[in-house]
Amino acid sequence: MVRGGLAKLFLLSAAPVVVAAATPVQADTLREALAQAYLNNPTLLAARADQRAVDENVAIERADGRPSVNATADYLEFLKPSSNSLTTPSRAVGADIQLGVPLYTGGATRNAIRAAETRVEAGQADLRGTESDLFTQVVAAYMDVIQNEAITALSLNNVDVLSVNLEATSDRFEIGDLTRTDVAQSQSRLALARGDLRSAQSNLIGARERYIQLVGEAPTDLQPPPPLPNLPEDVNEAVDVALQSNPDVIAARERARAAGIDIDVAGAGRLPRLEAFVNGGYDNYLGTLGGGVVVPGAVFEQEQTSATAGLRATVPLYNGGRVAAFERQAQARAAATLEREIAVERSVVQQVRAAFASWRAATSIVEETQVAVEAAELGLEGVRAENSVGNRTVLDILNAQQELLNARVQLVTARRNAYVAGFSLLAAMGRAEARDLNLDVGGPLYDPDLNFERAADSWWDWDRAADPEVQSTSTVDTTAQTGEISPDM
Numbered sequence: 001m002v003r004g005g006l007a008k009l010f011l012l013s014a015a016p017v018v019v020a021a022a023t024p025v026q027a028d029t030l031r032e033a034l035a036q037a038y039l040n041n042p043t044l045l046a047a048r049a050d051q052r053a054v055d056e057n058v059a060i061e062r063a064d065g066r067p068s069v070n071a072t073a074d075y076l077e078f079l080k081p082s083s084n085s086l087t088t089p090s091r092a093v094g095a096d097i098q099l100g101v102p103l104y105t106g107g108a109t110r111n112a113i114r115a116a117e118t119r120v121e122a123g124q125a126d127l128r129g130t131e132s133d134l135f136t137q138v139v140a141a142y143m144d145v146i147q148n149e150a151i152t153a154l155s156l157n158n159v160d161v162l163s164v165n166l167e168a169t170s171d172r173f174e175i176g177d178l179t180r181t182d183v184a185q186s187q188s189r190l191a192l193a194r195g196d197l198r199s200a201q202s203n204l205i206g207a208r209e210r211y212i213q214l215v216g217e218a219p220t221d222l223q224p225p226p227p228l229p230n231l232p233e234d235v236n237e238a239v240d241v242a243l244q245s246n247p248d249v250i251a252a253r254e255r256a257r258a259a260g261i262d263i264d265v266a267g268a269g270r271l272p273r274l275e276a277f278v279n280g281g282y283d284n285y286l287g288t289l290g291g292g293v294v295v296p297g298a299v300f301e302q303e304q305t306s307a308t309a310g311l312r313a314t315v316p317l318y319n320g321g322r323v324a325a326f327e328r329q330a331q332a333r334a335a336a337t338l339e340r341e342i343a344v345e346r347s348v349v350q351q352v353r354a355a356f357a358s359w360r361a362a363t364s365i366v367e368e369t370q371v372a373v374e375a376a377e378l379g380l381e382g383v384r385a386e387n388s389v390g391n392r393t394v395l396d397i398l399n400a401q402q403e404l405l406n407a408r409v410q411l412v413t414a415r416r417n418a419y420v421a422g423f424s425l426l427a428a429m430g431r432a433e434a435r436d437l438n439l440d441v442g443g444p445l446y447d448p449d450l451n452f453e454r455a456a457d458s459w460w461d462w463d464r465a466a467d468p469e470v471q472s473t474s475t476v477d478t479t480a481q482t483g484e485i486s487p488d489m
Helices: 030-040 042-063 108-174 180-215 235-245 247-270 322-388 394-428 448-456
Strands: 068-077 091-104 273-284 303-314
Touching: 030 042, 030 108, 030 180, 042 108, 042 448, 108 180, 108 247, 108 394, 108 448, 180 394, 235 247, 235 322, 235 394, 247 322, 322 394
Parallel strands: none
Antiparallel strands: 068 091, 091 273, 273 303
16 A cells, blocks of 8 residues: 655655645645645634634724714603703704724723734744644654554564464474474464454554544555655754744743733823814704793794814823732733743753654664564574474474564554654744645645734724635545555555
8 A cells, every 4th residue: 555665855745736625635645635634624724713813803902093983863752841941842853973083092002902913923823833733643643554554464464474374384283293282382373463463453443533533534545755854963953943933932922922011001091091082963853842832032943963072081090909900910911921931932842852852763763673674584584494404493483473573563663753753853843834844735825914914904894704614524424444454565
C-alpha cells in the first residue's frame, strides 16, 4: 500500500492540490491530507467562526464613539384632565427624534477600541495555534496509519513464516529428525504470532478511524511523507524562533497588552463626558386641544413642532467607590495576564527543548535500529544455516526470527516517532502552518484580516451576514475500517 520513494519537500512537492469544500480531495499524500483538513476539519472551521465573533468586538466598541439617532412615537388618551385646566386635550400623538454625538468620553472609547483590536490580534494567534495543533494531529494520524500498516504486514508475514516453519518441523518430526518439543515450540510461537496479528489489525483500525476523524475521509494508498523543511541546527536556535513565532506566546503577549489598556478604560469612569445633541419633536392633538371651552379671540394650534440643540456635559463627582473598584479589578486582571504570559513562555520553552531532544533521539534510534535490523537478518540466516548442519535447534531459529521481527517493528516505530517529533518541533517553533508548508488548497489561504476589516468598518445597523451553515462534512456515512492491508505490502 505504501509506494516506494520519498516525495519532494513541501515547498517543491509535485502536482498542486486543487480542492473545494464541495469536492473533497483524495488524501493519498501528506500534503493532500493537510489540505483536506485545512478546508474541512470542524474544529478549525469552528475556530475561524469564533475569531469572526471576536472581530465584532471592535465594531461594538467603535459604535460607542459614533453618532446615535433614536426616534420615539406615542399616542395619549387623557382620561381625567386637571380640574384647573381649560385647554387639556382629549388625545394626542407625538414623535421625537434625538441625535447624539459623543465628543469626549475620558478616553474610555478610544482605549476600549485599542483593547478590542489587541484581542483580535491575540485571537488570530490562537487561530494559528489551532491550525498548527490540527496539522500536528494529522501528521501523527497519517504516520500512525503508515506505521500500523507496516506492523500489520510484518505480523502477517511472521504468521506465514511460522506456519511454514511449523509444517517443516512437523514433517521432520514424522521422520524422527526432531522431537515433540520442537513441534510444540513452533506451535506456541505461531499462536502468539496470530495473536500479535490480531492486535496489529486492531491498532490499524483505530489509526484509520482517527485519520477519518481529522481528515474527513478514509486513508487511501498513503505515500511516504516528504522530508521536513527548516528544522533547526541546535536547540537554542529553536527556542529563539519559538519565542518570536509561537502563536501561544504571541496570543499571551497580546492579551497582557490588552489587559493593560483595560486599566485606562476603567479609570476613564472618573473623567467628564461631553456630548452634542439635537432633538426634534412633533405633537398633534387631533383637534381636541381646548375641548369645548369657548375663549373669545383664542386660537388653539392643534399641531406643533419643536427643535433644540446643545451640549451636554456629565461630570462624575462621587460613585461610591465604583470607579476605583473597576480600576483595581482591571489591574488585578492585568497582573494575572502578565503571569500567564510567563507561564506560556515557560511552557513553550519546555515544549521546544523536549521536542528537539525527542527528534534528535528518534533520529539516532532510526540509525541504530537500521543496524539492528541488518544484523538480525544476518543472524537469522546464520542460525538457519547452522541448524541445517545440526549446530542449532528449532528454538534458536524461532528466537532469531522473533528478534528480527522485533527489530523491524522497532525500526518502523522509530521512523514514525522521528517524523512526528520533527513536526512537533516545527509546531512548537510556530512553523507548522499552511503558509509555512506552502499548502496549495485550490485558492488563497484563509485570511482572518478580511473579516476583521469588514467588521471594523461597518456603520450600518442592517449589515447582516448570511445565516450560518455547516461547512465541514459528516463522517457518519464513511465505511467502518478494517485491519486488512493491500497484498503488495
